[in-house]
Amino acid sequence: MTVSDAPAVEVHGLSKTYGQVTALRDVSLTVTRGEIVVLLGLSGSGKTTLLRHMNGLETPSAGDLRVLGEDLTRLRGRDLRRLRGRIGMVFQQFHLVGRLTVLENVLTGALAGLRGPRIGVASYPREQRRRALTQLDRVGLLDKAYQRADTLSGGQQQRVAIARALMQRPEILLADEPVASLDPESSDQVMALLRDIAAEDKLTVICSLHQVELALAWGQRIVGMRSGSVVLDTPAAGLTRETAMRIYGRMTASLAEVQ
Numbered sequence: 262m263t264v265s266d267a268p269a270v271e272v273h274g275l276s277k278t279y280g281q282v283t284a285l286r287d288v289s290l291t292v293t294r295g296e297i298v299v300l301l302g303l304s305g306s307g308k309t310t311l312l313r314h315m316n317g318l319e320t321p322s323a324g325d326l327r328v329l330g331e332d333l334t335r336l337r338g339r340d341l342r343r344l345r346g347r348i349g350m351v352f353q354q355f356h357l358v359g360r361l362t363v364l365e366n367v368l369t370g371a372l373a374g375l376r377g378p379r380i381g382v383a384s385y386p387r388e389q390r391r392r393a394l395t396q397l398d399r400v401g402l403l404d405k406a407y408q409r410a411d412t413l414s415g416g417q418q419q420r421v422a423i424a425r426a427l428m429q430r431p432e433i434l435l436a437d438e439p440v441a442s443l444d445p446e447s448s449d450q451v452m453a454l455l456r457d458i459a460a461e462d463k464l465t466v467i468c469s470l471h472q473v474e475l476a477l478a479w480g481q482r483i484v485g486m487r488s489g490s491v492v493l494d495t496p497a498a499g500l501t502r503e504t505a506m507r508i509y510g511r512m513t514a515s516l517a518e519v520q
């Protein structure tokens with residue numbers, strides 16, 4: 262297998278401990294390119310830690326991790342930055358700069374590929390400005406381009422954050438609880454957007470969620486996590502809400518047992 266047709270993510274026997282806390286236990290998972298995978302689990306089950314490993318933000322305590330065919334744990338410096346450039350991230354708290362315009366926030370997604378500091382929209386190359394406006398159009402916010410980011414609703418801010426992540430032309434998008442701070446309608450909009458963009462750009466999306474309904478509605482594959490372990494890995498299509506709720510219930514019960 263060549264690097265170019267390798268799976269998006271291959272994790273084997275991954276464990277992570279922080280002092281006495283075991284955040285991940287012997288996790289193995291292969292995600293093929295173009296898949297939309299939902300990591301489902303309660304708070305503290307290890308979803309964020311797993312996503313952070315996939316972007317090289319954490320070093321495993323044990324196990325192997327390959328992303329886009331490359332051993333992420335061995336990369337350093339420029340090689341690590343180059344691989345990270347192929348992996349976009351969106352977060353629960355959006356991480357926009359509220360006093361900057363929406364367009365400037367989107368443009369910052371292109372910074373890794375540019376030299377020198379940039380201040381203001383006009384300091385970015387014309388091609389990047391054109392691309393930023395195109396991405397804003399895709400997320401339905403072209404008319405907000407020159408508005409301050411902190412005047413937007415939460416759902417709109419998350420769509421700006423997605424447009425910013427798309428500026429780096431990622432092959433994988435890691436989304437860590439992207440709708441946890443949003444109301445149900447905005448949550449559906451953001452998840453629909455992620456699905457449509459994934460299909461259009463042939464993106465691999467790995468998204469952590471804690472709501473079963475959203476996971477079943479938007480995931481192709483559900484990976485259930487509990488206490489740092491993968492306890493479920495199944496196509497969403499074959500999973501009924503009742504079954505998923507039972508699994509989730511068991512997660513709750515098991516977690517209650519260990520607390």
Ligand SMILES: Nc1ncnc2c1ncn2[C@@H]1O[C@H](COP(=O)(O)OP(=O)(O)OP(=O)(O)O)[C@@H](O)[C@H]1O
Nearest residue numbers: 279282283284302303304305306307308309310311
């Ligand atoms: N830097 C760290 N130092 C110490 N413990 C950590 C650290 N990061 C995570 N943990 C612990 O690892 C476990 C897994 O946390 P993680 O954030 O991955 O879970 P999660 O499923 O993403 O939960 P949430 O949805 O609340 O973020 C938790 O017990 C957490 O307290």
